[in-house]
Amino acid sequence: MNKPIVATTLFVGLLVAVGCTQEMQNQLGRAVQNYTGTDGVLDIYAGEKLVKRFIHIDKITTAVSTSGGDVPRPYRFGYGVLDENQNYIKDPGEKKVYFEFSDYSTNYIFYENTKD
Numbered sequence: 201m202n203k204p205i206v207a208t209t210l211f212v213g214l215l216v217a218v219g220c221t222q223e224m225q226n227q228l229g230r231a232v233q234n235y236t237g238t239d240g241v242l243d244i245y246a247g248e249k250l251v252k253r254f255i256h257i258d259k260i261t262t263a264v265s266t267s268g269g270d271v272p273r274p275y276r277f278g279y280g281v282l283d284e285n286q287n288y289i290k291d292p293g294e295k296k297v298y299f300e301f302s303d304y305s306t307n308y309i310f311y312e313n314t315k316d
Contacts, residue, residue, distance in 0.1 A: 238312060241288065242280060242299070245307040254280035254299055255288055260310055263300075274303040288315040 240257035243250055257280035263273035277300035281290045301308060 240280070241311055241313045242278070243309045243311075244301065245309075247307075250286060253283040253286045253288075254278075254297075255283045255313060256281045256290065256296070257310075275300050276303070277301075288313060 238258055239255070240260070242252075242254040242257055242260065244252040244254075257278050260276045260278040263275050263277060265271040265273055277298065279296055279298055281294050282297050282299075283289070284294055285291065
């Protein structure tokens with residue numbers, strides 16, 4: 201590959217990354233992550249007890265107000281498989297479902313599944 205072209209491309213990419221706001225960098229990172237795929241896990245707790253687990257989640261989205269611009273709403277939502285027996289495996293009968301949870305009342309942890 202032509203070294204000047206590679207160097208120029210890397211330099212322009214660096215300038216774009218430095219010139220972006222933190223939110224823009226986060227959005228670009230999420231776009232790459234969405235493209236490459238993420239096997240996320242969402243654990244929902246009631247106190248110290250694990251009460252729900254969702255697996256095979258691509259992303260969790262913050263809700264945005266539909267009236268009044270891009271104002272974030274106090275809940276998140278996504279799609280994932282409800283792991284009823286909490287074994288990190290999609291067993292027969294476990295289906296992909298829509299979920300949402302509040303920023304105010306829910307204790308949760310979202311992480312990448314490393315069990316597979």
